[in-house]
Amino acid sequence: MAMFTLAIDFGTSNSAVAVHDGSAVRRIPVAEGEDTLPTAVFFPADKGAMRIGQPAVRALIEGEEGRFMRALKSILGTALFHEPRLIAGRRRTLAEVVTAFLADLRTRAEARTGLRFTRALSGRPVHFHNDPERDARAEEDLRGCYLGAGFTDVAFMFEPEAAALAAQGLTEGTGLIVDIGGGTSDFSVFRVEEGRVRILASHGLRLGGTDFDQTVSMSHAMPLLGHGGALTRSMGKGLLPVPNAVYLDLATWARIPFVYSPETRRLVADMLKHAVDARAIGRLQKVIGEELGHSLAFAVEKGKIAANSGANDARINMAFIERGLAAPIGAASLEEALAGQRAPLRMAMEETLRMAGLGAAAIDSVVLVGGSSLMGLVTSEALALCPGARQLRAEAFTAVVDGLAIASRPA
Known part of the structure; x- marks a missing residue:
């Protein structure tokens, strides 16, 4: 059996x-x-x-x-x-x-x-x-x-x-798998020989769709909650920057459940007392107090997808925090936010080819896999690296x- x-x-x-x-x-x-x-x-x-x-x-x-x-x-x-x-x-x-x-x-x-x-x-x-x-x-x-x-x-x-x-x-011949998932980016060079697949090299890095979401959230949504703002000092003159850590945790899918701690609530309450922009920090306090972090993350993800489709008038809808609140996001601002993640992706693909002992000209097909492979920066970097290869989409x-x-x- x-x-x-x-x-x-x-x-x-x-x-x-x-x-x-x-x-x-x-x-x-x-x-x-x-x-x-x-x-x-x-x-x-x-x-x-x-x-x-x-x-x-x-x-x-x-x-x-x-x-x-x-x-x-x-x-x-x-x-x-x-x-x-x-x-x-x-x-x-x-x-x-x-x-x-x-x-x-x-x-x-x-x-x-x-x-x-x-x-x-x-x-x-x-x-x-x-x-x-x-x-x-x-x-x-x-x-x-x-x-x-x-x-x-x-x-x-x-x-x-x-x-x-x-x-x-x-595909036939030699191919490059570009698998961009939620948490990692993975690559394999393979060759189809007599109907069988032979793996020539595999490589990867810890960068994926949730990292794209975090970057977009920090650049577009979090400023409306006070990120990048300033606080007055309890004693003395001058201003202090708003702490960054709470925003990073709130923008990171895996860490959102752990941001609703008594320590964070006390921190945000103290930030509100000293906020230059009390309205923005008040929004942050509402997100923490009412545990709206995942709702915000889904809104960011939806806005990212809309902007990636080419829309220049997309918005991250934050009306669940405050009536009418939204962060504009377009193809241009998405590209600017994610620009720093192009180089690691390109270098990882280049390293995979190096490990396989092949140049880009040897790749017949680039096969895109994973939900985040739909991002424009992924397809354009793959095309730039292997301009002579066919770009194929797997399921x-x-x-x-x-x-x-x-x-x-x-x-």
């Missing part, structure tokens, strides 16, 4: 599962008929059952009392991942939250297929972190979560290499899980 392996793309922003039945890849619709679901959880304040995916997002949008969390993958390999926190009336670690999320995926996959899964092939970025020790710790953290979720045999595969397997039908949100399923095909 064939032993089936569950292919799992546990992503920073979205997740998906699939299985290879021996003849073809079968994506498993684990949420409302969709092939993917948001990597998000919600713990109701009344201590009800944890919700994942779109129901978690809906609970946040509808203003239900509770704790919303997203981008948990970004915290793998850090001390914060194992630090107990009070979440919906109970102390839990983020490791327990991720374990519960993966266990839910496994239960749903088994219910949809009628199969029992004890083996998992999980995608992972080439580098969770730039530091090798922290990178290894992140994989062990994730392995521990899979084991806690009921899997007994867990293997990992680099996400761009999985995407290369899925791209086999798209942005499912190429990795498809490739994982191909790699786990039963013997």
Whole structure:
């Protein structure tokens, strides 16, 4: 009897599962008929059952009392991942939250297929972190979560290499996978030879869509909450700059749940007493007090997407903070905000080619994967590096899980 392996793309922003039945890849619709679901959880304040995916997002949008969390993958390999926190009336670690999320995926996959899964092939970025020790710790953290979720045999595969397997039908010759996800950017050079994919090199860096969101939030939205402003001194003359840390945390998806601490509330209250622009700091106090951080992050993400589509009159709608409040964002201001992230992407692609021992002219096709590969700076940098290559789009949100399923095909 064939032993089936569950292919799992546990992503920073979205997740998906699939299985290879021996003849073809079968994506498993684990949420409302969709092939993917948001990597998000919600713990109701009344201590009800944890919700994942779109129901978690809906609970946040509808203003239900509770704790919303997203981008948990970004915290793998850090001390914060194992630090107990009070979440919906109970102390839990983020490791327990991720374990519960993966266990839910496994239960749903088994219910949809009628199969029992004890083996998992999980995608992972080439580098969770730039530091090798922290990178290894992140994989062990994730392995521990899979084991806690009921899997007994867990293997990992680099996400761009999985995407290369899925791209086999798209291209021939030598290709470059450009996989820009929510938390990392990953690259693989591959060659299709006699119908088989051979990986020549893989590389990656910790930069992704959530970093784009953070940059846009800091440059466009946070100034309306007092970022960049000044405070009067308690004693003496002169002004002090408004502290930066609270804004960085509020602009970082993975850190938003932890900004609602008593210490932060006291800090913001003191900032308000000394604010030169009390109205702006008052908005910040409302965001912290009413826990509107994720609503703001979704608004920033929506504005970013609109500006990336070419709209010059897009806005980050912040009316939930103050009636009529909005931050203008257009293609030009988005480009200016993200300009500093072009060089790391370009250098990472160049390094991948160097590791493969190839020049840009040897690349026949650039295959774009991941939701954030839709960003204009990604496509333009790939085109500038490999102007003679065809630019192809794989299934942005499912190429990795498809490739994982191909790699786990039963013997």
